[in-house]
Amino acid sequence: MRAPDSPTEQPLLELDNLRVNFHTATGIVRAVRGLSFTLGRERLGIVGESGSGKSMTGRAILDLIPHPGEVQADKLVYRGQNLLTMDKGSRRKLRGRHISMVMQDPKFSLNPVKTVGEQIAEAYRVHHKASSREAKERSLTMLEAVQIREPARVYDLYPHEVSGGMGQRVMIAMMLIAEPDILIADEPTSALDVTVQLQVLKILDDLVTSRGMGLIFISHDLHLVQSFCDRVIVMYGGKAMETLPAAELADESARAHRHPYTLGLLDCLPDLDHRKDKLATLKRDPAWLA
């Protein structure tokens, strides 16, 4: 595990009281209600149930909240640049180049009518003035970096011609080719076969670590987050219930300090070593959202 940032280093991302509201015909849906955190060059996990606002947090950072949605925050700063006052065009230039995102299912997140090579090269050419040959060379290098054995052959394949694991590695190559500082990984392995999940995670981890990037790892898988991240935010109902070092998730002796919701999530997990006759039902308390 990497050492936490030294206090003198500027954080990559500062987020204070982030709110995402959807103004619908039936009223305001509050997807994120006041989330605050700072991200350094570390691996930050965000866990929670479906609908807890973890994906919307990622989208809000990227300025990709769909139409009736609205983002508010007291502070949203990327390396000293205030994202809240930035115009749409500048936000777009940050995407891919500075902050990027790997999405859940490569089957849907790759454009079916373009070759994977075209799509990776495009991610590079959006941000760099490069000839198509240069972009292709870059893409091939990137495909190698995500451990694809025959990059030249895979470059010309269409998304439906690659497997899920390979598709997700292509996705990682595409999202890292412009060398961003922050990568948001939104359930990057949930759609994958268990056998390739770890392989893809390993590749992701190596790249993020070797490039000294900040990673926001969004997942509902506690085990995964615990073994993969440095720090974990547990979200419920659009709010952070608590933030804790990932190692403490498994630490039985620390249970006393844990938030009841975190304990609830932990107790819901089946455990191979300790046989449980009944899995606990998750208890939620509306008072936590107050």
Place this chain on the structure above:
Amino acid sequence: MASSRDTWAGKSGRWGKIAGRELSTVAITMFGLLLVTFLIARVMPIDPVLAVVGDRAPADVYDKARLDLGLDKPLWQQFGIYIGKVFTGDLGRSVLTSNTVVDDIKTVFPATLELATLGTLIGIMLGVPLGIVAAVHQGRWPDQIARVIGLIGYSIPVFWLGLMGLLLFYAKLGWVSGPGRISVAYQDFVTPITGVIMLDAAMQGEWDAFWDAFSHLILPASVLGLLSVAYISRMTRSFMINELQQQYVIAARVKGVSEWQVIWGHALRNAVVPLVTVIALSYMHLLEGSVLTETIFAWPGLGRYITNSLLNADMNAVLGGTLVVGAVFIGVNLFSDIIGRLADPRAR
């Protein structure tokens, strides 16, 4: 290197298989079409012999004509003879025009072809962008405007629109020429090669005749085009709304791709696949000939030809026309299939 050659061979083999399948589909459909037109001719309560000899012919003339037409032979044999004739380009003679049906169709089909083609081009060039704008601004004012244009296109009767168009742009403003395909002054300038006057004029360098033909064509084509615009824009809108909700669109935005490129480069590239079929359908619809438009603009096209023949019980002409319409359907369908396959790597 070896592996790339393998995939190339694999791909060409697959294309061969696809071509074989398409061809057999075409052959079967064509056979069905011939069977239908043949049976219609036999089922119709119109005596083909009487149509030839007239209703006051003596019995021996009648019988001789019946033998000449081969109507004493069994049905399957007659069908065989019919197919043979169709393939040698013999569709019989039209009672109404006393030309062979093939000659008639050679003059009326190009007239419909140029009308339908320009109408469809107008439909694509205006309908696709309109549908895209509507989809991108779904629920906001550009969408409402597109909706109104679509509604107008669907609901205004063509004959009224045609008349109003003539009144305004021909009679009042004089921007376009009136009914017919070309002015009398230019009629003999252009020797028919393809039958499409504008094409023939361009090939022979008769540019005055070309522009004259164009000014005749543009108004009826726009009237038909408005209907295509309505249909194509509504379909484009719904295909684009569907594509813009896909995950790959978000992925493209995450990469920092401009909104313009996301819409035209990513989403539209996918929407094109179903759109090709829709455009082909609308084109085929126009290629049948549009009787109302052709009547108002005195356009000597296929629709008017078939209708006139039908009203005069000129069965050879009707069946010949039907056969042409059917064959055009098969052809356009095949063509749109091929484009669809080219546009969608999953279908290759």
